[in-house]
Amino acid sequence: MYLIYSMVLGLGLAALTPWLLLRNPPDGRYTRYLGERFGRVGGVGGRGTIWLHAVSVGEALAVERLIAQLRQRFPARAVVLSVTTATGRSVAERRIEADRIFYFPLDFRFAARRALRAIQPELVLIAETEIWPNFLREAALQQVPVMFINGRISGRSYARYRMIRRLLRPTLGRVASFLMQTETDAERILDLGADAARVQVAGNLKFDLIPPEQPGFLRGLRERLAGAGVGQVVVAGSTMETEEEAVLAAYRQVLGQAAAPERLLLVVAPRHPQRFEQVAALLAGSGLRWARRSRLEEQELPAGGVLLLDSLGELASVYQVAATAFIGGSLAPHGGHNLLEPAYWGVPVVLGPHMENFAQIAEQFLAAGAALRVGSALELGHVWQQLLNDEAMRARVGGAARRLLESQRGATGRALEAIEAALRPMAAAERVDSEEWTGDGGPQKAGE
Numbered sequence: 001m002y003l004i005y006s007m008v009l010g011l012g013l014a015a016l017t018p019w020l021l022l023r024n025p026p027d028g029r030y031t032r033y034l035g036e037r038f039g040r041v042g043g044v045g046g047r048g049t050i051w052l053h054a055v056s057v058g059e060a061l062a063v064e065r066l067i068a069q070l071r072q073r074f075p076a077r078a079v080v081l082s083v084t085t086a087t088g089r090s091v092a093e094r095r096i097e098a099d100r101i102f103y104f105p106l107d108f109r110f111a112a113r114r115a116l117r118a119i120q121p122e123l124v125l126i127a128e129t130e131i132w133p134n135f136l137r138e139a140a141l142q143q144v145p146v147m148f149i150n151g152r153i154s155g156r157s158y159a160r161y162r163m164i165r166r167l168l169r170p171t172l173g174r175v176a177s178f179l180m181q182t183e184t185d186a187e188r189i190l191d192l193g194a195d196a197a198r199v200q201v202a203g204n205l206k207f208d209l210i211p212p213e214q215p216g217f218l219r220g221l222r223e224r225l226a227g228a229g230v231g232q233v234v235v236a237g238s239t240m241e242t243e244e245e246a247v248l249a250a251y252r253q254v255l256g257q258a259a260a261p262e263r264l265l266l267v268v269a270p271r272h273p274q275r276f277e278q279v280a281a282l283l284a285g286s287g288l289r290w291a292r293r294s295r296l297e298e299q300e301l302p303a304g305g306v307l308l309l310d311s312l313g314e315l316a317s318v319y320q321v322a323a324t325a326f327i328g329g330s331l332a333p334h335g336g337h338n339l340l341e342p343a344y345w346g347v348p349v350v351l352g353p354h355m356e357n358f359a360q361i362a363e364q365f366l367a368a369g370a371a372l373r374v375g376s377a378l379e380l381g382h383v384w385q386q387l388l389n390d391e392a393m394r395a396r397v398g399g400a401a402r403r404l405l406e407s408q409r410g411a412t413g414r415a416l417e418a419i420e421a422a423l424r425p426m427a428a429a430e431r432v433d434s435e436e437w438t439g440d441g442g443p444q445k446a447g448e
Helices: 002-023 057-062 064-073 086-095 109-119 133-141 155-163 165-172 183-191 215-228 243-257 273-284 315-321 340-344 356-367 377-389 391-407 411-438
Strands: 049-053 079-083 100-103 121-127 146-151 177-180 199-201 232-239 264-270 290-292 306-308 322-327 349-351 371-373
Touching: 002 133, 049 064, 057 064, 057 086, 064 079, 064 411, 079 086, 086 100, 109 133, 121 411, 133 165, 146 183, 146 411, 155 165, 155 356, 177 183, 177 411, 183 199, 215 315, 232 243, 232 315, 232 340, 232 377, 243 264, 243 273, 243 377, 264 273, 264 315, 273 290, 273 306, 315 322, 315 340, 322 340, 322 377, 340 391, 349 356, 349 377, 356 371, 356 391, 371 391, 377 391
Parallel strands: 049 079, 049 121, 079 100, 121 146, 146 177, 177 199, 232 264, 232 322, 264 306, 290 306, 322 349, 349 371
Antiparallel strands: none
């Protein structure tokens, strides 16, 4: 099985390489750090290291607080973070205080072996159930326990995994424990072959997020809004391809019905930095006034127009000034993005129909009246208009979002307890080994 899997992985990489080289942007996001992709991560950790892995932005932000708590609770241990995507790395480097941030190795045995030997982790924590057979096999061979934390299996992934369930069973058998988000996630991982004694429901780490406040940026933004006479801000966060057109159509609808359109501002934050120029070109041809965040020092804030948030790590702060927010990736079929950052600030959230990546959270919010769902640009414009015109409605939906988020917190504490329990016997074994070697109070043979 492993040989076939590795051959397929290698062929896929070979086929993808020419495309990556042709599409490689000026910052070299596809070719930089190639050594890390193949396990060359020298000088990262050392004995006793705790290694966390998060695929991209959402997973990295989910473990942000956990990493801070781990560094506080285990100050003598290095805590390192690996990611898979360039955007995830960029955001992590700005927001997360890990001892080192690097790329997770491609799932070849030699790359996994090389990375594990370089880092020497005492424990590996993988966020959201990324199943890498060769990595898990190498970790088992090197006697490094692996825990899945914040485990989630979407309906789409579950259907695919079920087709190879017999092959997954031995791979899952190498995982020390599974901390799943919900009962449904726990049932799915059990059905795929996980040992029931190793599975528990621990909640969703994302509910424990505390967005960065960035007081300097926020103070400057508020001053610019006041100076431009903007009274209400609408945020379209983490938008994906084709969604900006729908967002602009909805915004034009709002402007056409507004008593004072000059007091409105739309902030558009594309999910991926490589699309900033594409969205800028769209705005340039839209007929609307617009400006770029990166050039605000030389441009005025376009009251009644659009601000392109062509920056990383500032969206969470922008939500604080929002009257309402649309969650990107949900109107176009991209699975949706995290709605918890605007909810944290009590901002009423609007979702499209495609929230598969956050299905359970989205349903919780909708059931609690803490979010509103739309199916088109026309509906989005109508709901925005309702929210902007009805302060009581904004307070009701935003307040329900904040209360729901607060009620679901606590997953970080449960994860810390499980991690501490996993590390305790390892630390005890290390003490015994040390005593046997040094003779400082260690066990002695009879007659000595």
